[in-house]
Amino acid sequence: MTRKTVRIAMNGVTGRMGHRQHLVRSILALREQGGLDLGDGTVLWPEPVLVGRRAHALRALAERYGLTEWSTDLDAVLADDTVDIYFDAQVTAAREDALKKAIAAGKHVYTEKPTATGLDGALQLARLAEAAGVRHGVVQDKIFLPGLLKLKRLVDGGFFGRILSVRGEFGYWVFEGDWQSAQRPSWNYRAEDGGGIVVDMFPHWEYVLHELFGRVTSVQALATTHIPRRWDEDGRPYAATADDAAYGIFEIEGGIVAQINASWAVRVHRDELVEFQVDGTEGSAVAGLRRCRVQHRSATPRPVWNPDVPATEVFRDQWQEVPDNTEFDNGFKAQWELFLKHVHTGAPYHWDLLAGARGVQLAELGLKSSAEGRRLEVPEITL
Incomplete structure (x- = not known):
């Protein structure tokens, strides 16, 4: 050796x-x-x-x-x-x-x-x-997480049939820094220092969507600053000039629609800090950082809307866990x-600087979409 x-x-x-x-x-x-x-x-x-x-x-x-x-x-x-x-x-x-x-x-x-x-x-x-x-x-890194590797296994195996939509939820409450120290550095909340959740997270959404489902062809986003005042590492107050939440709709080649919310001003009521639900004609899946659960067409219950009686079903119990079937490294x-x-x-x-440029492009267009209040096409880029 x-x-x-x-x-x-x-x-x-x-x-x-x-x-x-x-x-x-x-x-x-x-x-x-x-x-x-x-x-x-x-x-x-x-x-x-x-x-x-x-x-x-x-x-x-x-x-x-x-x-x-x-x-x-x-x-x-x-x-x-x-x-x-x-x-x-x-x-x-x-x-x-x-x-x-x-x-x-x-x-x-x-x-x-x-x-x-x-x-x-x-x-x-x-x-x-x-x-x-x-x-x-x-x-x-996200596409190397156990939950998304299982999701990719389902996509590659044709589990979903024709994929219709993707819904993503990401985020958690980042303390303002006054009475509890923030979990993220203060520069993340200053646009002049390169901060903002759009420039941070839209590059992630680009490669996750691209790798699993196809190229993003359009974006419509709303970026906002929910918490306008924060405190830095030395306890000094500062104006948060960068967006701390972004709500995006992405069209993917083939007609798939993805909706992803990202926020540093949301309290977690889900099983993992990020989750993606994928719905298709033959089945659906919910994938997080580590877990992935599925519901096949043949095992889909018949939900009935009746607001006059309490729900008797535990909806999460109607899904099946996807097994690891392998050892997942960091x-x-x-x-x-x-x-x-x-x-x-x-x-x-193929995860090269051109792939990185696609992420920068989506973030740039996401901010422009938010500022102009309209949907924007995402042109294909090449060297």
């Missing part, structure tokens, strides 16, 4: 997502399992180089996990020929320039989304990467493994 070290510059890992999902549950988890076996006698050994602006935070992280390399000098890290991959989990406003630098330095790039603050910038990144001949990928880690294989073996991989 040959062990090949792959050095990964990881920028933004002092943040919540970069730290928990990408560093700890993906890269360090790969190291704990002995590396990534490529199946040809080669094992990839990921060696993270932590990058960021705050030296004390990077030092603390490195010491906590027994890592030796960290730097606040991104240019120096990118100039290091031994660094193979650049990963970005920074705030959105800082991402585009950093990715351009990494591509210019000849690094393969893997990044969180949105990839840029606008479609022009996102497409430029994809074109630069293609011209430079580097491999590139964008995190699209979704972020699963995609990291695919990207590393893509970089080192050329294995097929």
Whole structure:
């Protein structure tokens, strides 16, 4: 067995997502399992180089996990020929320039989304990467979750017959920060810092709908700021200038209609923080992060509307659980493994910067639709 070290510059890992999902549950988890076996006698050994602006935070992280390399000098890290991959989990406003630098330095790039603050910038990144001949990928974690993997199994198996509609509910109450600290950073609620639920979540909706059901062809959205005043990490009040809720209707090729609500100002009354209901002529399913339940045409009860008597049926009991039938790994880690294989073996991989640009496009059009109060077509984009 040959062990090949792959050095990964990881920028933004002092943040919540970069730290928990990408560093700890993906890269360090790969190291704990002995590396990534490529199946040809080669094992990839990921060696993270932590990058960021705050030296004390990077030092603390490195010491906590027994890592030796960290730097606040991104240019120096990118100039290091031994660094193979650049990963970005920074705030959105800082991402585009950093990715351009990494591509210019000849690094393969893997990044969180949105990839840029606008479609022009996102497409430029994809074109630069293609011209430079580097491999590139964008995190699209939701489709690697157990619930959505089960849902995809149903779609691929023809369970639904002709799919009619998709309904999604996402969100939870994010504390304002005055009497309880907020679960999300304050920049998420300032449009001038790249915040907003549309730019955060519409890229997710794009790839979920695209991967499972088909290309989104139109969008009609309403974005709003339900909580106009919040308190930051230091307890100071600030004006929330970004949208904290978005209600969207998406048309999908083939006539499927999707309705997805996303809100950071909603209290949860569902089984999981995100759920998608898919209805088809032959059956329906409800999928969340981990669970997926189905109701086939042959087992659909006959509901009768009668508001004059109490409901005697427990509607959730009328659905059947979809079994796991396999072991599901962490979704972020699963995609990291695919990207590393893509970089080192050329294995097929289509979650690239062009796919990331489609997400930026949908967010951009969603905000425009909300501002203009009308439905907008979603043109197909290419390099």
